[in-house]
Amino acid sequence: MALLEIQDLKAAYGHVPILHKIDMHVEQGEFVGVLGHNGMGKTTLMRAIMGFVTTTGGNIKFQDKEIRRLPTYRRARMGMSLVPQGREIFPNLTVLENLTVGVLGKKGSLDRIDEMLEFFPRLSPLLDRRGGALSGGEQQILAIARCLCNHPSFILLDEPTEGVQPSIIHEISDVLKELQAKQNLTIVLVEQNLDFILGLASRVYTISRGVLDTEIPLENIKDSAMVAEYLGFGT
């Protein structure tokens, strides 16, 4: 039984259809990548799975329950979480307060913050600083740490490397690998950074013009030139 199973999903912003046909499945503990150009529907897919975008047809099953009509907070309480494109940290809250909101969302223990600070020691000296005063990379780490404070079992990561310096990209990559191994997390990663996605994902889907139904074979994923040619952009 797949942890997440999406069949023939359609979504729209108002009357403008964005997602036409999404078919994908994600098993427990998998790290799945989604590749696609700008404007092909990657972010809309993430937001539709999380419940922010109006879906107009199809099914989303999570833990074998139909969740397409559930509000976002109910999906979050089932273990789903999103690290959105642009981070969307709370800019006027301190780093510690951002992490605390992550814990309080599901009434968890504040000890979880200390656990996350061990994974992301870069945040420890910044706890009293406002989220809006952090660099892009620090904000990205904070967004991931805040999401993990929420104790999710399934994480949607939307372009976490966008606008982030290479050293932090490596740090994020290492922590995600470690967390997935230790906590059996299931992660769906949307990216344009092929190296990043190749270093983490065990399977990769491609999305084009709101249609996602193609999985790139693993051996082809290793050949970044082939993937780049397939998608029409270079690494």
Next chain:
Amino acid sequence: MDFSLVVAIELLREVAGLILIATGLAVIFGMMRVINIAHGEFMMLGGYTVVLTTKLGVNIWVAILILAPLAVGLFGIIVERLIIRHLYGRIIDSLLATWGLSLFLIGFVTVVFGNTVEGVSTPFSGLAIGQYTVAIYTLFLIFAAMAFIASVYLTLRYTKAGLIARATMQNPDMVECLGVNSKIVYMATFGIGAAFAGLAGGLLAPISGVVPGMGALLIGKAFITVVTGGAAVVAGTLSAAGILGTISQAVTFASGPVFGDATLLFVALILLRLLPQGITGRIFTRSV
């Protein structure tokens, strides 16, 4: 010396009055971006709650401090669920809807109670300061306003609920993404803002009397205080009430209440010309 003390108390009374009438509106506007034009009528309902319950024999302090905020807070929750919830993000629509609600409430209360001033006796006598006398209730109002704004600050700054409320104010989608039902947060926020209005109406009832149209007299000053203060609920209300209240009351002493009110508007105009985002849009930007 005695005169100076009396003047200082009167200045503080005006500041306290602005804090009391503006805080509920500031909570609702600052946290939900809803301009509740019916805020003045919520205060009026708080006043009538005190009038009715004291006539029924309820202790005046129970009526002012418990029943008025409770009744109006519950009414606010009903209004949020029936009207406001459907208008989030539509600032003009919510403004028009609450304006309609205010007209309905004025009409309804006028039909039920008549357009006459209802009074409640002031719970305290006077305090002699030299040759002058100051109502002890005035001192109580000043204390109540300070306690009122301090409780809002402490709640927002140091409690889990306050942290969730501040996070929801900044990014409701992300809060939902972390498992919080933002609709419940908004409903509670509106209810608390309404309860503050009820408490303010109850506190003011013994000195101003209660009449169906009293909200219209209060909403203008409350609205100006909130807009001049800017987005931060506590720092904005405190700073705007401090500046506007002190200056308008000082002019009232010198030239009478009409000039005092005109000066309040004039100072607000100047402040908003210099600080279009309000005082806390430029100063105290990190404040709650």
